[in-house]
Amino acid sequence: MMTKPYGKPGDVTELVSSLGWMEEDLSSQDGDRTPEIGHYALHRSNREELGSEDMEEEEEEEEEDMGLDGEKAPKRRGPKKKKMTKARQERFRARRVKANARERSRMHGLNDALESLRRVMPCYSKTQKLSKIETLRLARNYIWALSEVLDSGQSPESNGFMEMLCKGLSQPTSNLVAGCLQLGPSTMVLNKMDEKCGVPGAGGPQGHPISYPSPGLPSPPYGSLEASHLLHLKSFKGTAYENSSPNECSSGTPPYDGPLTPPLSISGNFALKQEPSPHEAERNFTPHPAHATHYISSHPYPPTSLAGLPVPQGHPLFPGSRYELPLEMAFEPFAPSHIVTSQMSSIYSE
DNA sequence: TAGGCCATCTGGTCCT
């Protein structure tokens, strides 16, 4: 049984009195507040509800009369705290409620930023979100992988690219990424371009006789590489589109809007269960855990260089640094993928 | 049912 680190159990009177301000608090909350806030408050003792300042004062007054074992305690020195008047309590509550609202809003902002990060990640799906920690890990890997593409000319369709993406990710996320890359950027991209631009001749990647589902068929149960990225990646792969500019065909659409993928499959559990068509069964869309784990275990990490610059030992971008990478460091240098990949495109077209 | 993930509240600290 876990003991609460703070808050002594209140008696009935305390509880009832605490409910008083709770009602005020609840009525002052925004309409979108979640029900658990109220439940949460129920678990708080009167001590917390009054706030430490208030309780210190109450305790102080008690302790002046009675010591711990009932004897007269010596008078406490120092400035006497202000009497907690009703007005003061109300001000305290108002301040607390305001601070809570700010904190909520701050966290929402943080989550929004995280969501926009998810959108520029491979395997983005609106229905099956990566967890916060996995998003950050994948982002780190993605930066690293793209840097390697720039630095060493590694193909974004190579095994090494996936190795880098999967490094340090959980098994389900690795499976997801592996599944995405198994499908292959070519298929996804070419079909996407086919849809948008009417480009004929879209085909699956070599070694993967995959036919992209027709509009009437259920979609494959996994995430996809973000199409806007793949378009760029594809643009320097030396296929039929090697001369096309990275943003061609996609310039008319918002880069990250719109559902690109159906509900994802993680470890074979589909968010939206659908009878697979015979075609889908043939395609064998199950993720490839062994594949992913093999990549993870076999690739050297961290890299010795990044975009031509040596990576110092203990660089915060890489493991062993206990997530010390500050947000601004993590995100600001990370140019939107269309910039990075168009840069790559120009390199490869030279 | 345990564990992971998440949203929220809260008090402390630092800064303006």
Add this chain to the structure above:
DNA sequence: AGGACCAGATGGCCTA
């Protein structure tokens, strides 16, 4: 004084 940021605590939800 008040806001931003942070970390700890807690309960709800979901999944294996």
